[in-house]
Amino acid sequence: MARPSKAPERRAELIEVAGRAVLERGVLNLRLRDIAEGAGLSSGSVLYYFPTLADLLQEVxxxxxxxxxxxxxxxxxxxxxxxxxxxxxxxxxxxxxxxxxxxxxxxxxxxxxxxxxxxxxxxxxxxxxxxxxxxxxxxxxxxxxxxxxxxxxxxxxxxxxxxxxxxxxxxxxxxxxxxxxxxxxxxxxxxxxxxxxxxxxxx
CATH class of the missing domain: 1.10.357.10 (Tetracycline Repressor, domain 2)
Structure with a gap:
């Protein structure tokens, strides 16, 4: 039996981390790397769940x-x-x-x-x-x-x-x-x- 996907939980976590990053850095100074570091992931891993930074911020x-x-x-x-x-x-x-x-x-x-x-x-x-x-x-x-x-x-x-x-x-x-x-x-x-x-x- 296949394990349930953890993608929804990971996406929710990234949305929360991105929101905190916006508050800390401001949206105009925000980098994908800031969110990746906050989530303990690589930038490529973040892009696996959200194709672009803009997509992630739209969810935020x-x-x-x-x-x-x-x-x-x-x-x-x-x-x-x-x-x-x-x-x-x-x-x-x-x-x-x-x-x-x-x-x-x-x-x-x-x-x-x-x-x-x-x-x-x-x-x-x-x-x-x-x-x-x-x-x-x-x-x-x-x-x-x-x-x-x-x-x-x-x-x-x-x-x-x-x-x-x-x-x-x-x-x-x-x-x-x-x-x-x-x-x-x-x-x-x-x-x-x-x-x-x-x-x-x-x-």
Whole structure:
């Protein structure tokens, strides 16, 4: 009887090692050798599982996008009232600072999206998935009368994600230009205006 292939485990290990290497070196300075050394393999062995470094980094990006979006959906779905779901969604989207590894990884990989359409497509997917979650919450709040939206739900959702992205870049710099609490307060200020709702925690 043939032994089960260990390729899936090895591929998962290489994706994890590559993610750590991106965080340590930055995506633009990353070499295949860095990943091979981190995994205790030769560069040729890495290429056995991923034909190119770009292929490996695409998997790193795919996994990071999935983790980030899943975490945001879980945060929103942990609440039932639209206002509380919106609060949870906002609080789950901002980096905690330069040490927030998942957010830093996504921003690092996002730099390639300016030149590579494959990375760009997944970056767009990340944006659209977040817009979709926000839109669902906003439409639910409008349907129940909890929100009185000042414009259509999709436009508000897109603005919220764009604000998160912009503030996130400032929060993950080597020297952050603002604190997470400040960025969250500014996002909440916009959300309160856009939904005509105070967005306060329920006791």
């Amino acid at each position: 990006q795919r996994e990071a996008v999935a983790r980030f979006c899943s975490a945001r959906e879980r945060a929103a779905n942990a609440k039932t009232a639209p206002g509380e779901r919106l609060l949870s969604m906002i609080r789950s989207g901002l980096p905690t600072g330069p040490g927030d590894e998942l957010c830093v990884l996504l921003y690092e990989l996002g730099t390639i999206a300016r030149r590579d359409p494959v990375y760009a497509a997944r970056h767009i997917t990340l944006y659209e998935q977040q817009v979709r979650i926000y839109t669902g919450i906003l439409e639910a709040g409008a349907a129940t009368g909890e929100f009185v939206l000042t414009t259509d739900a999709v436009s508000i959702a897109r603005n919220l994600v764009a604000l998160e992205d912009g503030y996130g870049l400032h929060l993950t710099q080597a020297v952050p230009t603002l604190e997470t609490a400040t960025a969250e307060a500014m996002l909440l200020s916009y959300a309160r205006t856009a939904t005509t709702n105070p967005l306060e925690e329920r006791s």
